[in-house]
Amino acid sequence: MNGQYKAFWIDNNGFVEVIDQTKLPFLEETIVLKNADDAIRAIKDMIVRGAGVIGNIGALGVYLAVKENQDLKYIVKKIKQIRESRPTAVNLMWAVDLMLEKILNANKNDDLLELSFAQAIKICDEDSKRSTLIAKYGCDVLEKIMKEKGKTSINVLTHCNAGWLAIVDDGSALAPIYEAKRRGIEIHVYVDETRPRNQGANLTAWELSKDEINHTIIPDNTGGYLMQQGLVDVCIVGADRVSANGDVANKIGTYLKALAAYDNNIPFYVAIPEGTLDFEIKDGVKDIPIETRSEDEVKYIKGLNKQGIVEEVLITLKDSKAVNYGFDITPARLVTALITEKGLCKTNEKSIKEKFKQ
């Protein structure tokens, strides 16, 4: 982890300090996670979110469990709870399982605390390296699109947040955008607000403003019109899980943007580290489990009132019923390619297998 901005870090007491992402962009507050339960709550309540960071905090949560109590029974119980704190993110399962494996395979003389800390940090550092490679390969794609169109600037549309708040250090979907800035490319980003939790308006816009990258927030309804009018050159999103056949589980609404991109011949890329691939699932549309969240996330919204205080307001009738699915599945046929740390990969079983299962 060596980027300028970070979603979490280790504090002087060896605890895990995280930016409270539920407070952004209004308040920049941090929370210290002192034990596994704190980590579970942080993941469940979306104090931290984003496929990569969920995995990182999962791994660090295992380390915090070891820090609390080195009894193996206790650690395994907590690992199970951490694993179940968010159902859709495959990185979480992957990271936590890796921690479990290391702990179960430890030698008698190993210091479990040291070992679990080293393994968790290794997971984070490897994510960081992947993110740097995704930035590079993704930015090459942007340069290619500009060259083909004979343009000196580029308009990107993204959905939800897949920046450094989601994956250390550059993120996934935003990584090519940060790299474009470093390469001096003139870039503008259309940011889907991403209802109901508004991770686009709250997190992506905040991240981009930190880095002074030109961007415009749009209602989730707007992307189709922009694409019809030729105002978007490329879409890049992240993912929470990609099945063996290339179907993409990502924030609810991603599928609609992929349909619009396809309908308007606009390339639609999904930027992910390898850990997001789930080879167990052959048919993503049918078999990736989709998280249902509280209807209150639809019915209430947080904002700054006239007094400058963060306030939650009810935006429907009190008795209205709402439904809140966290993700949808974008079928592989609508995705131009995956952007991964191993380069681009077409979204079909053969290509994915060849690239990642060697």
Added chain:
Amino acid sequence: MNGQYKAFWIDNNGFVEVIDQTKLPFLEETIVLKNADDAIRAIKDMIVRGAGVIGNIGALGVYLAVKENQDLKYIVKKIKQIRESRPTAVNLMWAVDLMLEKILNANKNDDLLELSFAQAIKICDEDSKRSTLIAKYGCDVLEKIMKEKGKTSINVLTHCNAGWLAIVDDGSALAPIYEAKRRGIEIHVYVDETRPRNQGANLTAWELSKDEINHTIIPDNTGGYLMQQGLVDVCIVGADRVSANGDVANKIGTYLKALAAYDNNIPFYVAIPEGTLDFEIKDGVKDIPIETRSEDEVKYIKGLNKQGIVEEVLITLKDSKAVNYGFDITPARLVTALITEKGLCKTNEKSIKEKFKQ
């Protein structure tokens, strides 16, 4: 006008009283429009909205201008201003032009006030009759779908608001739903919240709750997933303008739902009265003008705070840029058929011409 619920009516002083739709669903308040400028402001500020009602209030606004001042120059000036108060709604132009024609063709002995009032009411009454026919033909469609699927209940998805707040008395898109209730059909409606102004969550959900019709509010991002999962039997939306070739201008985001419906073989109907057709425009995708509205509609949102007071909160960074297009165009190829007062009509130039230009 004879339905149970109304968006506006004539008060005892001959003024026009309207439900303030910007306050719904939190406050049920009315405003009295006393002159043409009041009517213009009501249309511009979306105190009244919806293709039909905008046309009605446009016509009644002309009547209010006559009530103020019978000087023809004054009336024509106000008619021009009313005509320009919302750019996308073709019903407004149509209704106002009809009023102008009647006034210009009046005989010397005609009472201009009486004549303009009668003409405006006639426009409203004709809308009401059309709405009743749209309800009938649309509900026949619902029954046909249920029969084909062998189902005893039906799930409809709608976007924005095209109920009686938009068109007297049953609306357009909601008309078949109200008729279904009258016919005793078990119906459930998925209501897109319709960002940025949330006409679905605020108006459609409120209308449906008044009539005790089972419904669920969903973020605009959700419809694609519901359709993937087979949870939607049919989509019905209204429109602000339909071109001669059947392209549909409706609330921003409609196009995305039409794409998802098409991708999942779900019928997608557009319910409109004939006045919504614009034969001057041959290619809707290219030529229907799209209204750009204030970015503050994206950045601020109204809701009830904990004290039960309606409050506006800022939901982005203060300095964030946002863009707010009011409508998008759904290409004719994605629309199953128009539901009109003359029955169903395929969305192609030939069918539209045959049905409406005889």
